[in-house]
Amino acid sequence: METFGHYPLYLAGVLNLGLFVFHAFFWRLFRWNGELAKLSSLNRNVMQIMNLCLMALFAVLAYLSFVHAPALLSSSLGHALLVGFAVFWLLRAVEQVWFFGLKTPVSVFFTYLFSIMAALYAAPLAVFA
Numbered sequence: 001m002e003t004f005g006h007y008p009l010y011l012a013g014v015l016n017l018g019l020f021v022f023h024a025f026f027w028r029l030f031r032w033n034g035e036l037a038k039l040s041s042l043n044r045n046v047m048q049i050m051n052l053c054l055m056a057l058f059a060v061l062a063y064l065s066f067v068h069a070p071a072l073l074s075s076s077l078g079h080a081l082l083v084g085f086a087v088f089w090l091l092r093a094v095e096q097v098w099f100f101g102l103k104t105p106v107s108v109f110f111t112y113l114f115s116i117m118a119a120l121y122a123a124p125l126a127v128f129a
Helices: 002-024 032-038 041-067 069-074 076-100 105-128
Strands: none
Touching (some): 002 105, 069 076
């Protein structure tokens, strides 16, 4: 039973790495060279900084999920972090629906993805509670 909690965290780590790579391609995918040029310098820079910070967050989440899964599962600090990670992804799923709706297959996909991410971080807490 102890190893069950590791698998959702490992899968979450893989998905975080995927999101890291996806965000690395934002400049090309969304043609940010041209699109961000339409914004003020402040807004253009904020967009890029937020994206880079999200990439750093995804890298940290992946690292913690892969390397520190045992500590996340066995300590009160680890449990608090798992709750925080689950809440982050749940809020991201809600924001997906709020801002994009469920009108396109891409939006539905991301809503499911973010919901799955929340569940992957919450599942070990349910098992070890």
